[in-house]
Amino acid sequence: MLVKIKVHAIGVNRADILQLQGKYPSPDGNAVPGLEISGIRMDTNQKVCALLTSGGYSEMVEVDERQTFLVDHNIDFVQAAAIPEAIVTTWLNLYQIGGLKPSTSVLIHGGASGIGSFMVQFALCDGKIVYTTAKAVAKLDYLKNYGNCIRSTFDEFKTRIASAEKVDLLIDILGGRYFEDNLSILNEHGRLILFAVMDGKLSTVNAARILMKNLTITGSTLRNKTPDEKASLLDQAVKNLLPYINQGKVTPLISKVFSLKDYKEAHQFIQSGRSIGKVILKT
Amino acid sequence: MLVKIKVHAIGVNRADILQLQGKYPSPDGNAVPGLEISGIRMDTNQKVCALLTSGGYSEMVEVDERQTFLVDHNIDFVQAAAIPEAIVTTWLNLYQIGGLKPSTSVLIHGGASGIGSFMVQFALCDGKIVYTTAKAVAKLDYLKNYGNCIRSTFDEFKTRIASAEKVDLLIDILGGRYFEDNLSILNEHGRLILFAVMDGKLSTVNAARILMKNLTITGSTLRNKTPDEKASLLDQAVKNLLPYINQGKVTPLISKVFSLKDYKEAHQFIQSGRSIGKVILKT
Incomplete structure (x- = not known):
């Protein structure tokens, strides 16, 4: 089932930079980069994360429900956006x-x-x-x-x-x-x-x-796995590893937060080699 | 349990040649090469093969029973000596x-x-x-x-x-x-x-x-596996693959048979690159 998510934050990956440079096209042909987001699921009003094939640099995404998971209220949108790929x-x-x-x-x-x-x-x-x-x-x-x-x-x-x-x-x-x-x-x-x-x-x-x-x-790359393989991996990852995050044993490390419209600046920051942890875009 | 086997034939491996050149010492420190033999098990008088860590270039070997297996009467000693390593x-x-x-x-x-x-x-x-x-x-x-x-x-x-x-x-x-x-x-x-x-x-x-x-x-090398690992592998190999040989679906390919005393000649023959299939020594 496809669900709509209002995007609050987007995790930036090196693959996004390579995709915009034409060096790493998305398997679905979408030109808009963005592999992971956090936001509010429109039909249930729940705080969720999603793992995407592309297109995360948006205000709204539509995605197979199996590519999403719920996150704890004590994890904010910025931290949550750093979770799916990792x-x-x-x-x-x-x-x-x-x-x-x-x-x-x-x-x-x-x-x-x-x-x-x-x-x-x-x-x-x-x-x-x-x-x-x-x-x-x-x-x-x-x-x-x-x-x-x-x-x-x-x-x-x-x-x-x-x-x-x-x-x-x-x-x-x-x-x-x-x-x-x-x-x-x-x-x-x-x-x-x-x-x-x-x-x-x-x-x-x-x-x-x-x-x-x-x-x-x-x-090992995630990119060329089928949607079914990705859904199954995400399901196992969430079951086995999300508890570590909810219990505070593992904390997403955030380097810097940029506004979505400044994504080029965010990419330059990553390429400069100065980031420590994850770079996040906020809508 | 250790069993004595009167050796009839020995399969020659490149590892034997390297071992005699000092380039591939046996893990048990034995200077005598020889990783596989066929012969008669002394206590039961049965035709058997054995997978060895070294020492096969002999008239008689003593080996853990788990490193041996029975062979069909229709497989001769020369063919049988080509089976264990393979x-x-x-x-x-x-x-x-x-x-x-x-x-x-x-x-x-x-x-x-x-x-x-x-x-x-x-x-x-x-x-x-x-x-x-x-x-x-x-x-x-x-x-x-x-x-x-x-x-x-x-x-x-x-x-x-x-x-x-x-x-x-x-x-x-x-x-x-x-x-x-x-x-x-x-x-x-x-x-x-x-x-x-x-x-x-x-x-x-x-x-x-x-x-x-x-x-x-x-x-993947067999040489540095433990005796337990080798015994387990041999057990599975014999159960799953020996039937193919007994049924004639797979036949050991024999290149040339030498006398045990002429093992140097046998090694030279292999090194010349002229062999097609397995070189065997007979006692």
Whole structure:
């Protein structure tokens, strides 16, 4: 069933920027970007979030009911708009593919991003040792707020972890020149999950290392999943992970809020590399 | 329980050659190579095969009963010695990790090898389209005997498959310069399983392709599995796959038989690249 939602806030994703640049067209052909929103469902007057295929940069959206979920009254629209992509991406990568459990040592690259900071908090709840990285030292300092995670810059994590406990699960957004370093700090039977390649497409890889350590590498995007697959993922993510947010164990990290009409400014802010956490647009 | 087996025949593996060159030490520290044998179990007088960690190049071996299995009277000792590594490797890679099913299109590199020819036959029984490759045209011609598999040389498979139906599952023994071509002919959600890197360790990889096609790459070796894991795999492999051999649907392909004392000659023969199928030593 399609439902109408009056949009209050929109989570900005890098995919929105790439879509407007023509580099990452939406599978539904819609030119308007926007993958996640919070707002009021018109027929029931409830506060909801929605995961979209596109079109979130609007005052009003129409979406399959299965792509929406209710949010607690104590979570405001800005925070709520930061949840849909992060919760589904975390569920898919950290739990479903990654099989996070109390014995798992995890490295999450880009822990100062909206999704990264989300994953770090979940890994601290449910994993063993949590490593995280950021490009700049200022961002690393921010990550101190998450307590027990071990922090390093992109260029230092290899040395840092090589002398500590290696990792079973690595959530990668870098690709590029860091790919081989990532493989080198994985334990036997370790798993690398790639969901962005911000450091570049081409990597040199020691395939013998993949072989001898019995590693698994998985590329994971939400974008080309079918509506049914997305609905099922969202349903599981909400059931399993939303309680952490409602109980205050995990808090969406908000970097800055812009007005919807200033979305270009918001995109520039993200591209400047200065954001820590999620950038949100308000209608 | 440990049982003694009088060895009749030994399957030769590339790992044996590497072990004697000091490049691939056995996990149990045994200097004597030999991963699979057939013979007579001394306490029961039954014809059996055994999967070993090392030490098969002998007149007599002692092995955990769980690493042995009975073979049919119509399979001779030479054929039987070609079964243990091949059946477990096929079960692990093609079925357990690879999830072979009637809708799966498969590419198996090195179809003229002992294990490759085994996998091709199983894939023809249980998969959809089967592609296979070999280095030399003479070997490709031999693969005609397997009927419906589509054959090409290592250097031509990419062009060949790019214009046909792409593959869901790719069994790789090459690594090296073929890695990226392998990724390019996989379908979305395709899986590459690497169990040797005969073309070299270093590969250049387009990580964006792994990401956007949601590919999975898994390195898979038997060598560093625990005895319990090996016993469990062998048990499942024998239950599920041995019937194909007993019913004549799959036949171990034997290249040449040497005397155990001539094992160096046997190794040279394999290294010359002239073998088609499995090389066997007889006591």
